[in-house]
Amino acid sequence: xxxxxxxxxxxxxxxxxxxxxxxxxxxxxxxxxxxxxxxxxxxxxxxxxxxxxxxxxxxxxxxxxxxxxxxxxxxxxxxxxxxxxxxxxxxxxxxxxxxxxxxxxxxxxxxxxxxxxxxxxxxxxxxxxxxxxxxxxxxxxxxxxxxxxxxxxxxxxxxxxxxxxxxxxxxxxxxxxxxxxxxxxxxxxxxxxxxxxxxxxxxxxxxxxxxxxxxxxxxxxxxxxxxxxxxxxxxxxxxxxxxxxxxxxxxxxxxxxxxxxxxxxxxxxxxxxxxxxxxxxxxxxxxxxxxxxxxxxxxxxxxxxxxxxxxxxxxxxxxxxxxxxxxxxxxxxxxxxxxxxxxxxxxxxxxxxxxxxxxxxxxxxxxxxxxxxxxxxxxxxxxxxxxxxxxxxxxxxxxxxxxxxxxxxxxxxxxxxxxxxxxxxxxxxxxxxxxxxxxxxxxxxxxxxxxxxxxxxxxxxxxxxxxxxxxxxxxxxxxx
Numbered sequence: 001x002x003x004x005x006x007x008x009x010x011x012x013x014x015x016x017x018x019x020x021x022x023x024x025x026x027x028x029x030x031x032x033x034x035x036x037x038x039x040x041x042x043x044x045x046x047x048x049x050x051x052x053x054x055x056x057x058x059x060x061x062x063x064x065x066x067x068x069x070x071x072x073x074x075x076x077x078x079x080x081x082x083x084x085x086x087x088x089x090x091x092x093x094x095x096x097x098x099x100x101x102x103x104x105x106x107x108x109x110x111x112x113x114x115x116x117x118x119x120x121x122x123x124x125x126x127x128x129x130x131x132x133x134x135x136x137x138x139x140x141x142x143x144x145x146x147x148x149x150x151x152x153x154x155x156x157x158x159x160x161x162x163x164x165x166x167x168x169x170x171x172x173x174x175x176x177x178x179x180x181x182x183x184x185x186x187x188x189x190x191x192x193x194x195x196x197x198x199x200x201x202x203x204x205x206x207x208x209x210x211x212x213x214x215x216x217x218x219x220x221x222x223x224x225x226x227x228x229x230x231x232x233x234x235x236x237x238x239x240x241x242x243x244x245x246x247x248x249x250x251x252x253x254x255x256x257x258x259x260x261x262x263x264x265x266x267x268x269x270x271x272x273x274x275x276x277x278x279x280x281x282x283x284x285x286x287x288x289x290x291x292x293x294x295x296x297x298x299x300x301x302x303x304x305x306x307x308x309x310x311x312x313x314x315x316x317x318x319x320x321x322x323x324x325x326x327x328x329x330x331x332x333x334x335x336x337x338x339x340x341x342x343x344x345x346x347x348x349x350x351x352x353x354x355x356x357x358x359x360x361x362x363x364x365x366x367x368x369x370x371x372x373x374x375x376x377x378x379x380x381x382x383x384x385x386x387x388x389x390x391x392x393x394x395x396x397x398x399x400x401x402x403x404x405x406x407x408x409x410x411x412x413x414x415x416x417x418x419x420x421x422x423x424x425x426x427x428x429x430x431x432x433x434x435x436x437x438x439x440x441x442x443x444x445x446x447x448x449x450x451x452x453x454x455x456x457x458x459x460x461x462x463x464x465x466x467x468x469x470x471x472x473x474x475x476x477x478x479x480x
Contacts, residue, residue: 015097015288016203017157017239018104018262021246023199023342026256029188031247032181034196036413038243041200041235043205047387049232050379051360052208057376058254058366060220063302064208065338065359072362072369076420081358082303083416084351088409090296090330092348093205094289098124099341101285104278107260111267114259134298136317136324142294144314149287152461156280163269170181191401194394198349199342203239205352207232209295221376293330302328308424312441315450324448343405350398350406351413357391360384373446401467 021034028034052064061067066085070078102123104117135142167173174180188196207228246255249268258264266277301323304314313326363384364374399406445451 014102015153015281015285016205017242018260018284019096019100019341020199020203020345021243021261022255022258023345024196024243025252026342027188027192027196027199028182029186029192030182031175031252032178033184033188033193035181035240035243037193037196037200038240039236041197041204042232042239044197044201044387044390045204045236046228046232047383047390048356048360049228050225051206051363051384051387052391053220053228054377054379055359055363055366055373056224057220058373063299065355066299066302066312069355069362072366073358075308075424076417077358078306079308079420079424080413080416082299082308083419084355084409085296085299086303086309086330086415087412088351089348089355090292090299092344093202094128094292094296094330095124096202096341096344096348097285097288097292098128099344101127101282101289103341104260104281104285105264105376107263108275108278122171127286127289128293131286131293132327132330134290135293135327136320136322138320139322142290145290146287146294149283149290152281153280153284153287156277156284158260159237159270159276160265161238161241161278162247163265164241164248167245167248167269172248175251176244181247188253190402191397195346195401196398197394198353198398201349201353202345204235205349225377247314293327295332297323297326302327308420310437310441311452312444312450315445315448315454316453318449318451321453324450325444328448346398346402346405347409350395350402353391353408354410357388357395360387360391364388 024037025031025034028037055068059068059071061071063413065076068080069081099120102120103115103124106119109115131142131145134145152352170178246261246265250258250261250265254264255261260278260281262281263274266274270276300309300313301316303309304311305324312327313323315325316323364381395406399410
Protein backbone atom coordinates (compact mmCIF):
# COMPACT_ATOMS: atom_id res chain seq x y z
CA UNK A 1 0.00 0.00 0.00
CA UNK A 2 1.47 3.36 -0.99
CA UNK A 3 1.72 5.88 1.75
CA UNK A 4 -0.83 8.60 1.26
CA UNK A 5 -0.27 11.89 3.03
CA UNK A 6 -4.03 12.50 2.79
CA UNK A 7 -4.59 9.50 5.07
CA UNK A 8 -2.03 10.90 7.52
CA UNK A 9 -3.83 14.25 7.57
CA UNK A 10 -7.18 12.52 8.11
CA UNK A 11 -5.74 10.61 11.08
CA UNK A 12 -4.37 13.78 12.72
CA UNK A 13 -7.26 16.12 11.84
CA UNK A 14 -9.73 14.45 14.12
CA UNK A 15 -12.56 15.38 16.43
CA UNK A 16 -10.17 16.92 18.95
CA UNK A 17 -10.25 20.33 17.25
CA UNK A 18 -13.96 20.56 18.13
CA UNK A 19 -13.28 19.57 21.76
CA UNK A 20 -9.94 21.02 22.87
CA UNK A 21 -10.18 24.81 22.17
CA UNK A 22 -12.24 25.37 25.30
CA UNK A 23 -9.76 23.50 27.52
CA UNK A 24 -6.73 25.20 25.96
CA UNK A 25 -8.21 28.68 26.53
CA UNK A 26 -9.37 27.83 30.04
CA UNK A 27 -5.90 26.72 31.18
CA UNK A 28 -3.82 29.26 29.22
CA UNK A 29 -5.80 32.28 30.44
CA UNK A 30 -5.68 34.44 27.28
CA UNK A 31 -6.41 34.28 23.55
CA UNK A 32 -2.81 35.05 22.57
CA UNK A 33 -1.30 32.41 24.84
CA UNK A 34 -3.86 29.86 23.61
CA UNK A 35 -2.78 30.47 20.00
CA UNK A 36 0.88 30.11 21.03
CA UNK A 37 0.03 26.76 22.66
CA UNK A 38 -1.58 25.56 19.41
CA UNK A 39 1.48 26.57 17.35
CA UNK A 40 3.98 25.01 19.79
CA UNK A 41 1.81 21.89 20.04
CA UNK A 42 2.26 21.39 16.32
CA UNK A 43 6.04 21.88 16.63
CA UNK A 44 6.26 19.26 19.39
CA UNK A 45 4.18 16.83 17.31
CA UNK A 46 6.63 17.38 14.42
CA UNK A 47 9.64 16.54 16.64
CA UNK A 48 7.93 13.39 17.86
CA UNK A 49 6.98 12.40 14.31
CA UNK A 50 10.60 12.67 13.13
CA UNK A 51 11.74 10.38 15.96
CA UNK A 52 9.02 7.86 15.10
CA UNK A 53 10.07 7.98 11.44
CA UNK A 54 13.56 6.80 12.44
CA UNK A 55 12.09 4.04 14.63
CA UNK A 56 9.65 3.04 11.89
CA UNK A 57 12.38 2.26 9.35
CA UNK A 58 14.91 0.93 11.89
CA UNK A 59 12.40 -1.50 13.44
CA UNK A 60 10.10 -2.17 10.45
CA UNK A 61 7.24 -3.74 12.39
CA UNK A 62 3.63 -2.67 12.43
CA UNK A 63 2.25 -1.90 15.89
CA UNK A 64 3.82 1.47 16.62
CA UNK A 65 4.94 2.24 20.19
CA UNK A 66 4.12 -1.26 21.42
CA UNK A 67 6.37 -2.97 18.86
CA UNK A 68 9.28 -0.55 19.35
CA UNK A 69 9.26 -0.63 23.15
CA UNK A 70 8.95 -4.44 23.19
CA UNK A 71 11.90 -4.73 20.81
CA UNK A 72 14.09 -2.23 22.71
CA UNK A 73 13.20 -2.68 26.38
CA UNK A 74 11.71 -6.18 26.44
CA UNK A 75 8.37 -7.78 27.24
CA UNK A 76 7.49 -6.01 30.51
CA UNK A 77 7.75 -2.45 29.14
CA UNK A 78 5.95 -3.45 25.95
CA UNK A 79 3.19 -5.06 28.00
CA UNK A 80 2.77 -1.93 30.16
CA UNK A 81 2.34 0.17 27.03
CA UNK A 82 -0.19 -2.32 25.67
CA UNK A 83 -1.95 -2.49 29.05
CA UNK A 84 -2.28 1.30 29.25
CA UNK A 85 -3.46 1.50 25.63
CA UNK A 86 -6.14 -1.16 26.12
CA UNK A 87 -7.36 0.12 29.51
CA UNK A 88 -6.78 3.88 29.18
CA UNK A 89 -5.74 5.41 25.85
CA UNK A 90 -8.19 3.98 23.35
CA UNK A 91 -11.22 3.55 25.66
CA UNK A 92 -10.89 7.07 27.09
CA UNK A 93 -10.34 8.64 23.66
CA UNK A 94 -13.43 6.84 22.39
CA UNK A 95 -15.39 8.03 25.42
CA UNK A 96 -14.38 11.67 24.78
CA UNK A 97 -15.29 11.51 21.08
CA UNK A 98 -18.59 9.74 21.84
CA UNK A 99 -19.50 12.40 24.41
CA UNK A 100 -18.65 15.11 21.89
CA UNK A 101 -20.86 13.41 19.31
CA UNK A 102 -23.81 13.32 21.71
CA UNK A 103 -23.23 16.93 22.84
CA UNK A 104 -23.28 18.26 19.26
CA UNK A 105 -26.32 16.18 18.33
CA UNK A 106 -28.28 17.26 21.42
CA UNK A 107 -27.19 20.90 21.67
CA UNK A 108 -29.70 22.14 19.03
CA UNK A 109 -32.44 20.29 20.94
CA UNK A 110 -31.44 21.97 24.22
CA UNK A 111 -30.21 25.40 22.98
CA UNK A 112 -30.46 27.22 26.31
CA UNK A 113 -29.08 24.63 28.69
CA UNK A 114 -26.68 21.72 29.05
CA UNK A 115 -28.10 18.51 27.51
CA UNK A 116 -29.28 16.08 30.22
CA UNK A 117 -26.59 13.82 31.66
CA UNK A 118 -28.42 10.56 30.95
CA UNK A 119 -29.35 11.63 27.42
CA UNK A 120 -25.71 12.27 26.45
CA UNK A 121 -24.56 8.99 28.01
CA UNK A 122 -27.31 6.93 26.40
CA UNK A 123 -26.68 8.45 22.98
CA UNK A 124 -22.90 7.92 23.39
CA UNK A 125 -23.40 4.28 24.33
CA UNK A 126 -25.85 3.74 21.44
CA UNK A 127 -23.37 5.22 18.96
CA UNK A 128 -20.54 3.02 20.31
CA UNK A 129 -22.66 -0.13 20.16
CA UNK A 130 -23.84 0.63 16.62
CA UNK A 131 -20.32 1.18 15.32
CA UNK A 132 -19.05 -1.87 17.19
CA UNK A 133 -21.69 -3.90 15.35
CA UNK A 134 -20.60 -2.37 12.03
CA UNK A 135 -16.94 -3.22 12.67
CA UNK A 136 -17.89 -6.75 13.75
CA UNK A 137 -19.97 -7.24 10.60
CA UNK A 138 -17.69 -6.03 7.82
CA UNK A 139 -14.24 -4.48 7.40
CA UNK A 140 -15.35 -3.01 4.07
CA UNK A 141 -18.39 -1.32 5.64
CA UNK A 142 -16.23 0.14 8.41
CA UNK A 143 -13.70 1.60 5.96
CA UNK A 144 -16.46 3.03 3.75
CA UNK A 145 -17.99 4.77 6.77
CA UNK A 146 -14.57 6.19 7.63
CA UNK A 147 -14.09 7.60 4.12
CA UNK A 148 -17.63 8.98 3.86
CA UNK A 149 -17.71 10.68 7.24
CA UNK A 150 -14.35 12.38 6.70
CA UNK A 151 -16.31 14.78 4.49
CA UNK A 152 -18.20 16.08 7.54
CA UNK A 153 -14.95 16.86 9.33
CA UNK A 154 -13.45 18.76 6.41
CA UNK A 155 -16.73 20.57 5.68
CA UNK A 156 -17.04 21.82 9.28
CA UNK A 157 -13.43 23.05 9.46
CA UNK A 158 -13.58 24.64 6.02
CA UNK A 159 -16.79 26.47 6.88
CA UNK A 160 -15.41 27.74 10.22
CA UNK A 161 -12.17 29.01 8.63
CA UNK A 162 -13.88 30.71 5.66
CA UNK A 163 -16.52 32.44 7.81
CA UNK A 164 -13.81 33.48 10.30
CA UNK A 165 -11.65 34.99 7.55
CA UNK A 166 -14.67 36.91 6.24
CA UNK A 167 -15.18 38.29 9.75
CA UNK A 168 -11.55 39.42 9.93
CA UNK A 169 -11.72 41.03 6.47
CA UNK A 170 -14.80 42.93 7.67
CA UNK A 171 -12.75 44.32 10.58
CA UNK A 172 -13.90 42.02 13.41
CA UNK A 173 -10.50 41.19 14.83
CA UNK A 174 -10.28 43.30 17.98
CA UNK A 175 -9.85 40.21 20.20
CA UNK A 176 -6.85 39.19 18.09
CA UNK A 177 -4.86 42.41 18.48
CA UNK A 178 -1.78 41.87 20.70
CA UNK A 179 -2.86 44.29 23.44
CA UNK A 180 -6.20 42.48 23.84
CA UNK A 181 -5.11 38.90 22.97
CA UNK A 182 -2.41 38.81 25.66
CA UNK A 183 -4.42 40.66 28.31
CA UNK A 184 -4.59 38.34 31.34
CA UNK A 185 -7.42 38.34 33.87
CA UNK A 186 -5.22 35.97 35.86
CA UNK A 187 -1.62 34.92 35.42
CA UNK A 188 -1.59 31.18 34.63
CA UNK A 189 0.85 28.99 36.54
CA UNK A 190 3.36 26.78 34.76
CA UNK A 191 1.16 23.82 35.72
CA UNK A 192 -1.85 25.41 34.02
CA UNK A 193 0.20 25.98 30.85
CA UNK A 194 1.20 22.31 30.96
CA UNK A 195 -2.48 21.32 31.15
CA UNK A 196 -3.21 23.62 28.19
CA UNK A 197 -0.59 21.68 26.20
CA UNK A 198 -2.23 18.39 27.25
CA UNK A 199 -5.57 19.67 25.94
CA UNK A 200 -3.99 20.71 22.62
CA UNK A 201 -2.08 17.44 22.32
CA UNK A 202 -5.40 15.58 22.29
CA UNK A 203 -6.28 17.33 19.03
CA UNK A 204 -2.87 16.42 17.53
CA UNK A 205 -3.04 12.78 18.62
CA UNK A 206 -2.81 10.57 15.55
CA UNK A 207 0.57 11.82 14.32
CA UNK A 208 2.03 8.37 15.08
CA UNK A 209 -0.70 6.29 13.39
CA UNK A 210 1.37 5.59 10.27
CA UNK A 211 3.77 3.62 12.47
CA UNK A 212 0.99 1.12 13.15
CA UNK A 213 1.13 0.04 9.48
CA UNK A 214 4.85 0.50 8.72
CA UNK A 215 5.10 -2.89 7.00
CA UNK A 216 2.48 -1.81 4.47
CA UNK A 217 4.23 1.43 3.53
CA UNK A 218 6.10 1.42 0.22
CA UNK A 219 9.53 3.11 0.41
CA UNK A 220 9.16 4.29 4.03
CA UNK A 221 12.60 5.97 3.94
CA UNK A 222 11.25 8.47 1.42
CA UNK A 223 7.53 8.52 2.23
CA UNK A 224 7.50 8.71 6.05
CA UNK A 225 9.45 12.01 6.23
CA UNK A 226 7.40 13.36 3.32
CA UNK A 227 4.16 12.64 5.19
CA UNK A 228 5.53 14.41 8.26
CA UNK A 229 6.81 17.49 6.38
CA UNK A 230 3.49 17.94 4.60
CA UNK A 231 0.89 16.88 7.16
CA UNK A 232 2.13 18.32 10.49
CA UNK A 233 2.62 21.94 9.29
CA UNK A 234 -0.66 21.79 7.36
CA UNK A 235 -2.60 20.47 10.37
CA UNK A 236 -1.00 23.06 12.68
CA UNK A 237 -1.96 25.79 10.19
CA UNK A 238 -5.58 24.52 9.98
CA UNK A 239 -5.93 24.27 13.77
CA UNK A 240 -4.51 27.75 14.34
CA UNK A 241 -6.79 29.24 11.67
CA UNK A 242 -9.78 27.47 13.22
CA UNK A 243 -9.05 29.01 16.62
CA UNK A 244 -8.48 32.44 15.04
CA UNK A 245 -11.88 32.07 13.37
CA UNK A 246 -13.50 31.26 16.73
CA UNK A 247 -11.93 34.32 18.39
CA UNK A 248 -12.92 36.60 15.50
CA UNK A 249 -16.57 36.22 16.42
CA UNK A 250 -16.69 34.93 20.00
CA UNK A 251 -15.37 36.52 23.16
CA UNK A 252 -13.30 34.28 25.49
CA UNK A 253 -16.24 34.30 27.92
CA UNK A 254 -18.64 33.04 25.21
CA UNK A 255 -16.25 30.29 24.16
CA UNK A 256 -15.69 29.12 27.75
CA UNK A 257 -19.42 29.07 28.51
CA UNK A 258 -20.28 27.13 25.37
CA UNK A 259 -21.02 23.40 25.59
CA UNK A 260 -20.43 22.99 21.84
CA UNK A 261 -18.09 25.69 20.51
CA UNK A 262 -18.72 25.08 16.80
CA UNK A 263 -22.51 25.18 17.34
CA UNK A 264 -22.27 28.52 19.17
CA UNK A 265 -20.05 29.82 16.37
CA UNK A 266 -22.62 28.73 13.76
CA UNK A 267 -25.56 30.23 15.64
CA UNK A 268 -23.81 33.62 15.78
CA UNK A 269 -22.77 33.81 12.13
CA UNK A 270 -24.71 31.38 9.95
CA UNK A 271 -28.29 32.30 10.85
CA UNK A 272 -30.79 29.87 9.32
CA UNK A 273 -27.90 27.73 8.03
CA UNK A 274 -26.47 27.20 11.53
CA UNK A 275 -27.84 23.62 11.58
CA UNK A 276 -25.02 22.73 9.14
CA UNK A 277 -22.47 23.02 11.94
CA UNK A 278 -23.79 20.43 14.43
CA UNK A 279 -24.52 18.04 11.56
CA UNK A 280 -20.99 18.39 10.19
CA UNK A 281 -19.34 17.93 13.60
CA UNK A 282 -21.62 14.98 14.40
CA UNK A 283 -20.55 13.34 11.12
CA UNK A 284 -16.91 14.03 11.96
CA UNK A 285 -17.11 12.56 15.47
CA UNK A 286 -19.12 9.57 14.23
CA UNK A 287 -16.31 8.81 11.76
CA UNK A 288 -13.72 9.41 14.50
CA UNK A 289 -15.33 6.81 16.77
CA UNK A 290 -15.37 4.34 13.90
CA UNK A 291 -11.67 4.93 13.16
CA UNK A 292 -10.58 4.52 16.78
CA UNK A 293 -12.65 1.34 17.19
CA UNK A 294 -10.96 -0.04 14.08
CA UNK A 295 -7.39 0.69 15.25
CA UNK A 296 -7.88 -0.16 18.94
CA UNK A 297 -9.27 -3.60 18.16
CA UNK A 298 -6.24 -4.25 15.92
CA UNK A 299 -3.93 -3.37 18.81
CA UNK A 300 -5.68 -5.94 21.03
CA UNK A 301 -5.35 -8.38 18.15
CA UNK A 302 -1.58 -7.71 17.83
CA UNK A 303 -1.03 -8.01 21.58
CA UNK A 304 -2.82 -11.36 21.66
CA UNK A 305 -0.70 -12.69 18.79
CA UNK A 306 2.43 -11.70 20.72
CA UNK A 307 1.15 -13.65 23.74
CA UNK A 308 0.55 -10.57 25.92
CA UNK A 309 -3.27 -10.83 25.88
CA UNK A 310 -5.66 -13.81 25.88
CA UNK A 311 -5.43 -15.81 22.66
CA UNK A 312 -9.18 -15.35 22.05
CA UNK A 313 -8.46 -11.71 21.15
CA UNK A 314 -6.24 -12.90 18.26
CA UNK A 315 -9.15 -14.72 16.62
CA UNK A 316 -11.29 -13.48 13.74
CA UNK A 317 -14.76 -14.32 12.44
CA UNK A 318 -14.58 -17.32 10.13
CA UNK A 319 -16.50 -15.51 7.36
CA UNK A 320 -16.13 -11.74 7.75
CA UNK A 321 -12.53 -11.93 9.08
CA UNK A 322 -13.24 -9.24 11.71
CA UNK A 323 -11.65 -9.44 15.21
CA UNK A 324 -14.98 -9.69 17.05
CA UNK A 325 -13.63 -10.59 20.54
CA UNK A 326 -11.19 -7.65 20.44
CA UNK A 327 -13.97 -5.29 19.34
CA UNK A 328 -16.37 -6.47 22.05
CA UNK A 329 -13.63 -6.15 24.68
CA UNK A 330 -12.96 -2.54 23.65
CA UNK A 331 -16.63 -1.53 23.51
CA UNK A 332 -17.33 -2.97 26.95
CA UNK A 333 -14.43 -1.08 28.55
CA UNK A 334 -15.37 2.17 26.79
CA UNK A 335 -18.97 2.17 27.99
CA UNK A 336 -17.79 1.71 31.57
CA UNK A 337 -15.34 4.64 31.56
CA UNK A 338 -17.44 7.51 30.22
CA UNK A 339 -17.01 10.58 32.43
CA UNK A 340 -16.49 14.38 32.29
CA UNK A 341 -14.93 15.34 28.96
CA UNK A 342 -12.12 17.74 29.91
CA UNK A 343 -10.91 15.62 32.84
CA UNK A 344 -10.85 12.62 30.51
CA UNK A 345 -8.72 14.58 28.02
CA UNK A 346 -6.13 15.41 30.72
CA UNK A 347 -6.25 11.79 31.83
CA UNK A 348 -5.65 10.25 28.39
CA UNK A 349 -3.21 12.93 27.17
CA UNK A 350 -0.97 12.39 30.20
CA UNK A 351 -0.71 8.65 29.46
CA UNK A 352 -0.29 9.33 25.73
CA UNK A 353 2.65 11.65 26.40
CA UNK A 354 4.11 9.15 28.85
CA UNK A 355 4.12 6.43 26.18
CA UNK A 356 5.53 8.83 23.55
CA UNK A 357 8.39 9.77 25.86
CA UNK A 358 9.24 6.16 26.76
CA UNK A 359 9.29 5.29 23.05
CA UNK A 360 11.56 8.22 22.12
CA UNK A 361 13.83 7.48 25.08
CA UNK A 362 14.03 4.01 23.54
CA UNK A 363 15.37 5.59 20.36
CA UNK A 364 18.34 7.05 22.29
CA UNK A 365 18.90 3.78 24.18
CA UNK A 366 18.79 1.81 20.91
CA UNK A 367 21.44 4.08 19.40
CA UNK A 368 23.68 3.37 22.37
CA UNK A 369 22.84 -0.34 22.41
CA UNK A 370 23.26 -0.90 18.66
CA UNK A 371 25.40 1.97 17.30
CA UNK A 372 26.34 0.12 14.09
CA UNK A 373 22.79 -0.85 13.13
CA UNK A 374 21.79 0.45 9.70
CA UNK A 375 19.30 3.32 10.05
CA UNK A 376 17.80 4.51 6.73
CA UNK A 377 16.57 7.63 8.57
CA UNK A 378 18.71 9.09 11.35
CA UNK A 379 17.49 12.32 12.93
CA UNK A 380 19.79 14.83 14.59
CA UNK A 381 20.36 13.97 18.24
CA UNK A 382 18.93 17.34 19.28
CA UNK A 383 15.47 16.28 18.04
CA UNK A 384 14.84 13.48 20.61
CA UNK A 385 16.72 15.38 23.33
CA UNK A 386 14.55 18.52 22.88
CA UNK A 387 11.40 16.40 22.80
CA UNK A 388 12.34 14.57 26.00
CA UNK A 389 13.20 17.82 27.81
CA UNK A 390 9.78 19.23 26.94
CA UNK A 391 8.20 15.86 27.79
CA UNK A 392 9.74 15.75 31.29
CA UNK A 393 8.64 19.32 32.10
CA UNK A 394 5.13 18.78 30.74
CA UNK A 395 4.48 15.56 32.65
CA UNK A 396 6.04 16.86 35.86
CA UNK A 397 3.99 20.06 35.98
CA UNK A 398 0.81 18.28 34.80
CA UNK A 399 1.12 15.74 37.61
CA UNK A 400 1.71 18.60 40.08
CA UNK A 401 -1.37 20.52 38.85
CA UNK A 402 -3.74 17.55 38.48
CA UNK A 403 -2.33 14.88 40.80
CA UNK A 404 -5.57 12.88 41.00
CA UNK A 405 -6.52 12.88 37.31
CA UNK A 406 -2.98 12.20 36.05
CA UNK A 407 -2.05 9.98 39.01
CA UNK A 408 -4.98 7.61 38.45
CA UNK A 409 -3.76 6.89 34.93
CA UNK A 410 -0.24 6.26 36.22
CA UNK A 411 -1.52 3.86 38.90
CA UNK A 412 -3.63 1.95 36.36
CA UNK A 413 -0.59 1.62 34.11
CA UNK A 414 1.51 0.24 37.01
CA UNK A 415 -1.15 -2.35 37.85
CA UNK A 416 0.06 -4.04 34.68
CA UNK A 417 3.29 -5.09 36.46
CA UNK A 418 1.73 -7.86 38.63
CA UNK A 419 -0.58 -8.80 35.75
CA UNK A 420 2.45 -9.30 33.50
CA UNK A 421 4.32 -11.48 35.99
CA UNK A 422 1.25 -13.53 36.90
CA UNK A 423 -0.29 -13.78 33.45
CA UNK A 424 2.65 -13.77 31.03
CA UNK A 425 5.95 -14.41 32.83
CA UNK A 426 4.74 -17.19 35.18
CA UNK A 427 4.64 -20.32 33.01
CA UNK A 428 4.07 -23.12 35.55
CA UNK A 429 0.52 -22.38 36.67
CA UNK A 430 -1.79 -24.97 38.24
CA UNK A 431 -3.58 -27.10 35.67
CA UNK A 432 -6.99 -25.81 36.81
CA UNK A 433 -6.09 -22.32 35.60
CA UNK A 434 -5.10 -23.62 32.16
CA UNK A 435 -8.30 -25.65 32.03
CA UNK A 436 -10.36 -22.55 32.82
CA UNK A 437 -8.57 -20.48 30.14
CA UNK A 438 -9.11 -23.27 27.62
CA UNK A 439 -12.80 -23.51 28.52
CA UNK A 440 -13.26 -19.70 28.34
CA UNK A 441 -11.51 -19.61 24.95
CA UNK A 442 -13.72 -22.43 23.66
CA UNK A 443 -16.91 -20.69 24.87
CA UNK A 444 -15.76 -17.41 23.30
CA UNK A 445 -15.10 -19.15 20.00
CA UNK A 446 -18.54 -20.76 19.97
CA UNK A 447 -20.31 -17.49 20.88
CA UNK A 448 -18.45 -15.29 18.38
CA UNK A 449 -17.84 -17.88 15.62
CA UNK A 450 -14.13 -17.03 15.56
CA UNK A 451 -10.98 -18.97 14.68
CA UNK A 452 -7.28 -18.23 14.46
CA UNK A 453 -6.45 -16.48 11.17
CA UNK A 454 -4.70 -18.43 8.44
CA UNK A 455 -0.94 -18.07 8.79
CA UNK A 456 2.11 -18.87 6.72
CA UNK A 457 2.40 -22.68 6.30
CA UNK A 458 6.19 -22.32 6.21
CA UNK A 459 6.16 -21.09 9.79
CA UNK A 460 3.73 -23.67 11.12
CA UNK A 461 2.10 -26.76 9.67
CA UNK A 462 -1.36 -26.70 11.22
CA UNK A 463 -3.59 -24.30 13.15
CA UNK A 464 -3.43 -26.60 16.18
CA UNK A 465 0.36 -26.41 16.25
CA UNK A 466 0.12 -22.60 16.07
CA UNK A 467 -2.30 -22.65 19.01
CA UNK A 468 0.11 -24.78 21.01
CA UNK A 469 3.06 -22.52 20.17
CA UNK A 470 1.02 -19.44 21.14
CA UNK A 471 0.03 -21.16 24.36
CA UNK A 472 3.66 -21.89 25.15
CA UNK A 473 4.63 -18.25 24.85
CA UNK A 474 1.95 -16.87 27.09
CA UNK A 475 0.12 -18.17 30.10
CA UNK A 476 -2.84 -16.06 29.01
CA UNK A 477 -3.40 -18.58 26.20
CA UNK A 478 -4.95 -21.95 26.82
CA UNK A 479 -2.83 -25.11 26.84
CA UNK A 480 -4.12 -27.49 24.20
